[in-house]
Amino acid sequence: MRLQYLITIIIMAAFILPEKVSAQSNSNYLRIAKLTIDSIKLEGYKEALKVHAETAIRVESGVLMLYAVYEKEHPTHVSVFEIYANVDAYNFHIKTPHFLKYKATVQDMVKSLELIDVVPIALKAKKQISN
């Protein structure tokens, strides 16, 4: 009887484990983009980023969050906190017409760009914060 239980558990595990591994590799992809913007082009840049973020969230199922801010003390320093469903969703994102249009629009506005892959410690929110 105990051996039967053991065999049942092993068979169940064989079915369950691959799905767990797949879920792991399919985890959300998080990134922080840090940009420095040309000060005389800052307003144009902010408008382009706003339009881009709104479009990406609206039309792409794999773009979960784009929170873009600038530093109060250094308004040309912009950070974007980005969450994609997974790496595939990000790779899809950077080939979309709206992303390519955004990149073309801002290419002369962005002085530096640093992309930092990040891993969640805690993602806690009261409710959706979206404007």
Next chain:
Amino acid sequence: MRLQYLITIIIMAAFILPEKVSAQSNSNYLRIAKLTIDSIKLEGYKEALKVHAETAIRVESGVLMLYAVYEKEHPTHVSVFEIYANVDAYNFHIKTPHFLKYKATVQDMVKSLELIDVVPIALKAKKQISN
């Protein structure tokens, strides 16, 4: 007749404007905290931050979002994207027992701390991303 309109508008403005100013000063307070953690105390720090973020979001009405991440390439580099209902909510937050306990717990774990006030450009999300 036109003068009556003008007077009406001025009177209405007198009632409406103070509320607008109040709404402005009551806007969400956004910040990015950047920390460097002692590498041998990293796991303890992450656990303390996780517990703290969960508690703050659960018990404080004015703490809207605490998204804490570490850099994949530099795991001791931690960023927390913070949104409070307003500055008063933040000032309340830093006097709560759970915040003071968190600060006491991590005081020997944190090597550096930089607090950066930020202003939203676009806060776009598909749905609540919370773990």
